Structures are given as C-alpha cells and as structure tokens.
Amino acid sequence: MTPAARAAREWALRCSQAAGQGHLPSSFSIVELVLSAYAVMRHDPAAPQWPERDLFVLSKGHAALGYYCVLAQLGYFPPAAVERLGAHRSTFGCHPDRFKVPGVEASCGSLGHGIGIAAGMALALQLQGSGRRVFTLIGDGEANEGSVWEAVMVAADQRLSNLTILYDHNRSQARCLQIPNPAERFAAFGCATADVDGHDEDAIVAALMAPSDTVKVVVGRTVKGYGCRSLEDNFFEWHRKSPSPDICAELVSELHAKTI
Amino acid sequence: MRKQFRDTVTELAEADERVVLVFGDISVFLFETFTRRFPGRFLNLGICENTLVSVAAGLASQGFIPFVHTIAPFVTERCLEQIKLDVGYNGFPINIVTCGATYDYAWDGPTHQAIADMGALRLLPGVEIVQPGTREETDQLLRARYASGTPTYFRLSDHPHGASLPVEFGRGQVVRDVGGPVTVVTAGPILANVLPAVETLPVNVLYYSTLKPFDAVLLSRYAHTRLVVVHDATGLVEQVCEHAAGPVTRLGLPDRFVSCYGTIQDVRRDIGLDVEHIRRTVVDVLSSLPGVPARIKVA
Numbered sequence: 371m372t373p374a375a376r377a378a379r380e381w382a383l384r385c386s387q388a389a390g391q392g393h394l395p396s397s398f399s400i401v402e403l404v405l406s407a408y409a410v411m412r413h414d415p416a417a418p419q420w421p422e423r424d425l426f427v428l429s430k431g432h433a434a435l436g437y438y439c440v441l442a443q444l445g446y447f448p449p450a451a452v453e454r455l456g457a458h459r460s461t462f463g464c465h466p467d468r469f470k471v472p473g474v475e476a477s478c479g480s481l482g483h484g485i486g487i488a489a490g491m492a493l494a495l496q497l498q499g500s501g502r503r504v505f506t507l508i509g510d511g512e513a514n515e516g517s518v519w520e521a522v523m524v525a526a527d528q529r530l531s532n533l534t535i536l537y538d539h540n541r542s543q544a545r546c547l548q549i550p551n552p553a554e555r556f557a558a559f560g561c562a563t564a565d566v567d568g569h570d571e572d573a574i575v576a577a578l579m580a581p582s583d584t585v586k587v588v589v590g591r592t593v594k595g596y597g598c599r600s601l602e603d604n605f606f607e608w609h610r611k612s613p614s615p616d617i618c619a620e621l622v623s624e625l626h627a628k629t630i
Numbered sequence: 631m632r633k634q635f636r637d638t639v640t641e642l643a644e645a646d647e648r649v650v651l652v653f654g655d656i657s658v659f660l661f662e663t664f665t666r667r668f669p670g671r672f673l674n675l676g677i678c679e680n681t682l683v684s685v686a687a688g689l690a691s692q693g694f695i696p697f698v699h700t701i702a703p704f705v706t707e708r709c710l711e712q713i714k715l716d717v718g719y720n721g722f723p724i725n726i727v728t729c730g731a732t733y734d735y736a737w738d739g740p741t742h743q744a745i746a747d748m749g750a751l752r753l754l755p756g757v758e759i760v761q762p763g764t765r766e767e768t769d770q771l772l773r774a775r776y777a778s779g780t781p782t783y784f785r786l787s788d789h790p791h792g793a794s795l796p797v798e799f800g801r802g803q804v805v806r807d808v809g810g811p812v813t814v815v816t817a818g819p820i821l822a823n824v825l826p827a828v829e830t831l832p833v834n835v836l837y838y839s840t841l842k843p844f845d846a847v848l849l850s851r852y853a854h855t856r857l858v859v860v861h862d863a864t865g866l867v868e869q870v871c872e873h874a875a876g877p878v879t880r881l882g883l884p885d886r887f888v889s890c891y892g893t894i895q896d897v898r899r900d901i902g903l904d905v906e907h908i909r910r911t912v913v914d915v916l917s918s919l920p921g922v923p924a925r926i927k928v929a
Contacts, residue, residue: 468720476691477720480711486681487716490688497650497670498692517712520681527676 378439381449387618389455395594395605397436399540404440406574415445418472429484430509431465446473482515489525492533511542525585526560540592556587568592598624631786634765654700683712687722702728702744731787733897740887749864758782759841761818764790774799791822802845806835813852827908846873
C-alpha cells in the first residue's frame with residue numbers, strides 16, 4: 371500500500387468516526403483505483419475548473435468518503451474538512467455534490483447514473499475534437515442496474531476511446547445478484563478490457579495507459595474494507611457503520627500493521 | 631407539430647452550433663435532411679431512454695444544447711429519475727421534445743399513452759413544461775426556451791387545435807372573456823374541443839401553453855368566477871388548484887387505464903372530453919351557481 375493510499379484510508383477512518391457517517395468498506399475498496407486514475411489524468415488541484423482538465427465521475431456515489439479522502443491527499447482541500455461529512459450545511463455530503471466539492475464533476479448517488487453522464491461528457495469531448503478524457507468509477511453492485519449496460523452499449527457503439535470505466539469488483543453482491551465474469555461481459559459489449567489487482571497502483575496505471583481505440587474498462591479486483599482486517603472480515607456489518615474512538619484507534623493500528 | 635420541431639430545430643442548428651439532437655430511434659426518417667446537413671450533430675443513440683437523458687446531460691455539461699426526442703411516455707415516465715438527477719439536480723440543462731401526447735396513439739393502448747408526464751415533471755425543481763397547441767406555438771416556444779439554461783419539456787401532439795393565439799412563454803392567454811360567472815381553464819390541443827363546447831355560453835376561456843412556470847397572475851384575475859379545468863393530461867389542474875381561491879371543477883383523465891383503442895376522438899368521447907360532454911359539464915356548473923338567470927345558463 372502506498373503512503374497516499376494509507377493516508378487516505380486513515381483519514382476516512384478518522385472522518386467517519388468524527389462524523390458518525392460514511393460507507394467505509396466501499397470507500398476502502400476504491401482508493402487505489404481513484405489514485406491511479408488521477409495519476410494518469412490531467413488535473414490541477416489548485417485550479418479544479420482548469421478548462422483542459424480530464425474529468426472524473428464517481429458513479430458509485432456512496433463511496434464518497436473514500437473519494438474525498440483521496441482528493442484531499444491530492445491537494446484539493448485539507449483532509450480535516452471531511453470530518454464534517456454529512457453534517458448540516460457541510461460541503462461534504464455522504465454522496466458528492468458537484469456544486470459544493472472542488473474536483474467533483476457530477477453529483478451521483480442513485481446507482482447507474484454517473485456512467486451515462488460520463489458517456490455523454492466523453493461524446494461531447496469527442497464531438498469537439500478535444501483530447502480531454504473522461505474516467506468513471508462504477509461498482510459491481512451498481513452493475514446490477516440496467517442503465518449501466520445501456521450506457522456501456524452506447525459508449526462502445528460510439529467508440530468512445532476517450533472514456534475509461536473503472537470497475538470496482540469488490541464482490542459486494544455476494545449475497546444476491548453477482549456478476550462473476552465482468553471483464554468477459556464488458557468485452558462482449560464491445561469494450562477493451564483489462565482485469566487487474568485493484569489494489570496494485572502500478573498494475574492499474576499500466577492498464578490505464580494501454581492504448582485503446584474504443585471505450586476501455588479496467589476491472590479492479592478489490593476487497594471491501596481493504597487494509598483493515600476487521601473491515602475485510604465483516605464488511606456487511608460495517609456497510610454503513612462508523613467506529614467509536616476506541617475502535618477507530620484499533621482500525622488505524624490494523625491499517626498500519628498491513629505490510630503490503 | 632413534429633414537422634415544425636424539425637423545421638425549427640434545423641434553423642436553430644444552422645445558427646447555433648451548440649445544438650445537437652439525441653434521438654431514441656424515432657422520427658429518424660423525418661430528420662433525414664438534418665442528418666445529411668449536420669451529420670455529427672444527429673445522434674440516434676438507440677432505444678435506451680435512460681441513457682438518452684444521461685448522455686444528453688453529459689453533453690450539456692460540456693456546453694452543448696441537446697434536444698432529446700422520442701415518444702412521450704418512454705422519455706418521461708420511464709426515466710423520471712434521470713431527468714430528476716442527471717439533468718435537474720446536476721444542473722445540466724437539456725430540452726426534451728416528445729411526440730405521442732396522451733391519447734395521440736390511442737390505437738396502441740396504455741403502453742403508448744403519456745398520462746403522468748407533465749404531472750410528474752411539474753414536481754421536479756426547475757423543470758419548465760411547455761405544451762404547444764399548434765405548429766406556430768411550437769415554433770415560437772422552441773425558439774424562446776431552447777437555450778434557457780434550465781431543463782425544458784416540450785410536449786408535442788399530432789392534433790393541433792387550429793386556433794391562432796399570440797402565445798408567450800410563461801404567460802396564459804385570455805381566449806374568451808364575456809364577463810361570465812364561469813371560467814374554463816385549458817391547455818394544449820384540447821382547446822379544439824373547448825371552444826365549440828362553450829359557444830353561446832356565458833363562459834370565459836383561459837389557455838395555457840406553458841404549464842410551468844405557471845401564470846398565476848392571469849388566473850387570479852378570474853378568482854371571482856367558478857373555475858372549470860378541462861385538460862386531457864396531468865399538470866394543469868394541479869397548478870390551478872394550488873393557486874385557486876375557490877372550488878375547482880375538474881374534467882380530465884380518468885383514474886383508470888384507457889384501453890378502448892380507436893382514435894384520439896374515440897377516447898375523448900369515452901372519457902368525457904368530447905365537445906358534448908364538456909358543454910354538459912359547463913352547463914351543470916353554470917346551473918349550480920346562485921344568481922345566474924336560467925335564460926343565460928343555456929342560451
């Protein structure tokens with residue numbers, strides 16, 4: 371785990387404890403996917419509206435806490451600001467709002483929406499002949515939504531080579547509608563696909579950098595609650611639970627004990 | 631009205647390069663010329679209304695002015711949440727232009743009837759709702775609001791009312807003011823049945839081509855009269871009831887699915903929105919009012 375990934379997770383724990391809010395397991399599974407996307411994106415934390423920036427859409431909006439903590443590591447805002455997660459009149463809701471949070475391009479929360487907006491953004495940039503790119507992060511649970519597959523079909527049909535879909539394969543649907551072979555399915559829908567360890571930033575970045583003449587899907591095999599043994603082992607219990615100060619300290623210790 | 635949409639949007643596209651069309655594989659033949667003239671700006675994405683709206687929102691986010699077009703129920707009732715969130719909450723304004731208003735495709739049955747579209751969209755913050763009644767109104771209202779910076783729903787029909795009215799976005803029209811004790815409030819194509827129904831009766835007629843924002847000022851000028859809303863759709867009666875001071879008589883859609891097939895006129899007759907039934911209802915309301923002399927009740 372890179373220092374930035376560890377720091378983002380530690381802040382997610384502290385902010386969740388302070389706010390009593392946040393989806394920790396899914397916030398933890400996305401950290402390396404988001405960090406890797408921003409590693410290849412053109413963006414400027416000091417100028418979030420820079421006209422030449424690439425765009426990132428967190429379609430699985432409920433992982434906002436993890437996303438905020440990564441943006442904070444990148445310098446978009448101080449990480450302690452996120453301690454007011456979900457508080458009255460806070461900038462940081464439990465789902466991201468593009469009018470409030472620097473760096474957020476689309477407000478998402480209901481699943482299966484952001485990917486369609488991202489496809490429209492990519493189509494717009496393609497029509498404009500722009501070299502800017504669009505990245506969107508969806509979840510395997512989100513892929514239960516039919517609108518995800520509509521958007522993927524349209525994106526592939528329009529050959530949106532400037533669109534990359536990061537797929538957080540954290541097996542959140544183990545108890546209901548599973549998609550066991552996502553890369554095969556996306557390939558069948560006409561996408562270029564890669565299947566990588568979703569916590570290996572080098573592997574994710576390599577997949578993101580690979581050239582493609584159509585929409586690209588990077589399936590990241592991830593673990594809910596990655597980095598804290600207690601969260602990994604009991605992610606259903608922790609789905610939307612926040613730690614007490616004592617438990618938070620234990621989870622932070624677990625996070626630092628993780629040697630990978 | 632659909633042909634007018636084509637003609638108007640072609641002119642708009644000529645002058646404004648932000649205009650793009652996002653179609654759900656409907657009216658494609660009708661837009662053949664547009665396709666040839668602006669090939670990159672005619673996006674027939676497929677039969678996927680949720681995605682049409684989401685993609686249009688994404689196009690709007692980058693400065694385009696999208697017109698999403700397909701049959702009314704599919705791109706309103708089916709994808710209400712995409713309109714609510716991707717367009718409304720995100721502030722990515724698009725135009726939605728539909729065909730197949732209420733019972734236009736009566737022969738197709740309830741699957742092809744738009745009944746909740748305007749009533750539901752009215753509840754979404756910031757969404758403008760326009761229901762033109764003729765080609766001229768369609769042209770005027772499209773030009774007025776296509777680049778309004780807010781989402782606008784243009785609900786077109788194949789059955790224009792034929793009257794020539796100087797409509798203006800956001801304003802109701804006084805079509806008839808005889809100083810009568812009853813005022814019929816209506817919107818869109820059904821005006822075609824309202825006008826002959828109230829002929830010779832002491833009844834005023836107000837006509838709305840914009841349901842939202844609603845011209846409540848005009849309505850308030852008739853607050854002293856008894857209001858009768860005649861509308862073959864949802865949305866208008868709710869607006870009137872929210873702004874009316876007194877009782878409102880409603881002549882509108884029944885609380886059941888209408889599967890009698892036939893033509894729009896057959897359906898209107900079956901549900902009491904034909905000329906004779908509208909007239910009978912208005913006469914009943916007139917008769918119920920105290921102080922209205924019998925001789926003017928049924929002139």
